[in-house]
Amino acid sequence: QVQLVESGGGVVQPGRSLRLSCATSGFDFSGHGMHWVRQAPGKGLEWVALIWYDGSNKYYADSVKGRFTISRDKSKNTVYLQMSDLRADDTAVYYCAREGKWELTVDGFKGVFDYWGQGTLVTVSS
Amino acid sequence: DIQMTQSPSTLSASVGDRVTITCRASQTITNWLAWYQQKPGKAPKLLIYKASTLESGVPSRFSGSGSGTEFTLTISSLQPDDFATYYCQQYDNYSLTFGGGTKVEIK
Numbered sequence: 001q002v003q004l005v006e007s008g009g010g011v012v013q014p015g016r017s018l019r020l021s022c023a024t025s026g027f028d029f030s031g032h033g034m035h036w037v038r039q040a041p042g043k044g045l046e047w048v049a050l051i052w053y054d055g056s057n058k059y060y061a062d063s064v065k066g067r068f069t070i071s072r073d074k075s076k077n078t079v080y081l082q083m084s085d086l087r088a089d090d091t092a093v094y095y096c097a098r099e100g101k102w103e104l105t106v107d108g109f110k111g112v113f114d115y116w117g118q119g120t121l122v123t124v125s126s
Numbered sequence: 127d128i129q130m131t132q133s134p135s136t137l138s139a140s141v142g143d144r145v146t147i148t149c150r151a152s153q154t155i156t157n158w159l160a161w162y163q164q165k166p167g168k169a170p171k172l173l174i175y176k177a178s179t180l181e182s183g184v185p186s187r188f189s190g191s192g193s194g195t196e197f198t199l200t201i202s203s204l205q206p207d208d209f210a211t212y213y214c215q216q217y218d219n220y221s222l223t224f225g226g227g228t229k230v231e232i233k
Contacts, residue, residue: 035222045162045170045213047222059220062127101175110217112160114181116169 002026002115004096009120012086020081022096022117029077030054033099035113036070036081038092038122046092049081050099052109064090086124093119128152128216132225138233145201147228149214154194158218161190161199164227165210173212174199204230 008020022034036048049070050059058070069082079096100114129152139145149159157177162170172181174190177197187202201208209232214225 044227045164045215045224047215047224050220050222061221095169100172101179101181107218108220110158112172112175112215112217113162113170114172114175116171119169 002098004098004115004117006094006096006117006120009094009122011123011125013126014087014124016086017082017084018086018122020083020094020096020120020122022079022081024077024079024096024098027098027115029072030074033102033109033111034070034072034079035097035099036079037095037097037113037116038090039095039119040089040092043092048094051079053099083122086122088124091122091124093121095119127221128155128218128223130214130216130223130225132212132214132228134228135226136229136231138231139204140233141204141206143204143233145204145208145230147199147212147214147230149192149197149199149225151195151197151216151218155216155218157193158216159190159192159197160215160217161188162213162215163208163210164213170213201230 003025005023051070067085072079096117097113098115099111102111131150159177161174164170178190211227211229
């Protein structure tokens with residue numbers, strides 16, 4: 001069965017860096033885009049980043065652009081989120097999610113988050 | 127970015143009620159809209175994609191409709207397991223955005 005397991009969260013001081021990992025299994029990793037989505041405590045969902053199935057394209061929310069980097073390692077079936085210059089408002093549960101039900105259109109791939117991990121909590125605090 | 131506005135933000139209902147949640151996009155998204163259910167402490171779960179396609183395994187009491195800028199999620203007969211928060215999400219472009227959520231509470 002499809003599994004996504006995040007790790008790497010914790011408490012970090014403002015301005016420091018942290019790398020999250022999402023280990024996947026149970027599906028063809030090279031056939032799916034992968035996302036990171038976050039949720040601040042008591043708040044709604046915020047999309048963070050997307051990496052295409054082959055790693056050729058990456059997209060970011062404006063709130064993290066220039067500070068966060070998404071990557072993937074097909075040999076390990078794992079997707080990463082490198083976070084730098086962390087701020088208090090980056091505090092959230094970070095979920096990785098598989099892009100599924102995708103369609104290729106003239107505007108590119110359009111897909112939804114069909115499988116999610118359990119999330120890992122990142123707390124940015126001094 | 128496309129703004130997604132959900133209403134209401136909170137809804138009180140009883141078991142057996144018909145429940146409707148509305149989601150409006152700030153510009154047309156054709157039918158590139160998904161609905162998710164989230165329970166406290168858990169990851170969201172995909173319910174509906176492409177505005178009206180039911181995800182496999184999701185009960186048929188859930189349905190979605192709409193196109194362009196106005197969309198609805200309907201639960202035909204609310205069950206105890208349905209008390210949760212629901213989010214809409216547009217995937218028309220690569221700046222994906224969610225609605226603010228609708229919490230469905232027990233009346």
